[in-house]
Amino acid sequence: MNRNVWLFLALIFVIGSLLIWRPFGDGDESQQETGFREVAPDFTASGLIMRIYDTDGKLAHRIAAEKMTHYEPIGLTELTSPVYIVHADGEAANWQIIAEQGSFYDDKTLVLERNIQINSLDHEDFMDRVETSYLVINTLTETMETEQPVTIYGKNFVMRGEGMVADLRTQVLEFKKHVESTYFGNNATATQ
Numbered sequence: 001m002n003r004n005v006w007l008f009l010a011l012i013f014v015i016g017s018l019l020i021w022r023p024f025g026d027g028d029e030s031q032q033e034t035g036f037r038e039v040a041p042d043f044t045a046s047g048l049i050m051r052i053y054d055t056d057g058k059l060a061h062r063i064a065a066e067k068m069t070h071y072e073p074i075g076l077t078e079l080t081s082p083v084y085i086v087h088a089d090g091e092a093a094n095w096q097i098i099a100e101q102g103s104f105y106d107d108k109t110l111v112l113e114r115n116i117q118i119n120s121l122d123h124e125d126f127m128d129r130v131e132t133s134y135l136v137i138n139t140l141t142e143t144m145e146t147e148q149p150v151t152i153y154g155k156n157f158v159m160r161g162e163g164m165v166a167d168l169r170t171q172v173l174e175f176k177k178h179v180e181s182t183y184f185g186n187n188a189t190a191t192q
Contacts, residue, residue: 075106142168
């Protein structure tokens, strides 16, 4: 082979090596490696209250938080110290649910985390308070569910279970697995 062919092959090899190596790549290498792109919030608000109405135009739920950060591209609103209030048929509030942190998704799912308290606002209810550490609420079907430990406090009892399913419309709560119940009488305490 003649010298021109060798020079041509060497030039192709060098160009091919540079294309594979790509030292002049555009963009951040760490971003290219992970495929992750940070999403900036569309807005951040303090003391904001979201009101959710049913199909008849009656107030069904309110969600308030110390801070709300909304990300439109992913359909997420992050909540700091959320308070979720349930209204029965647009009437007075009957349940208040508080947590340390929450996420509200565009599909109307509210996920609450850490130190969750479900408080009855009707002092005549059988249950006063329910506590858990993680809760998923479907605001369309008005149901809530968890797989975490749950404690229910009433006027004369304490019940513990693993996981629960609850319907906020019918006010029916069911443990997935009952652990123990303690009933308090006038002079006696019973455990089941």
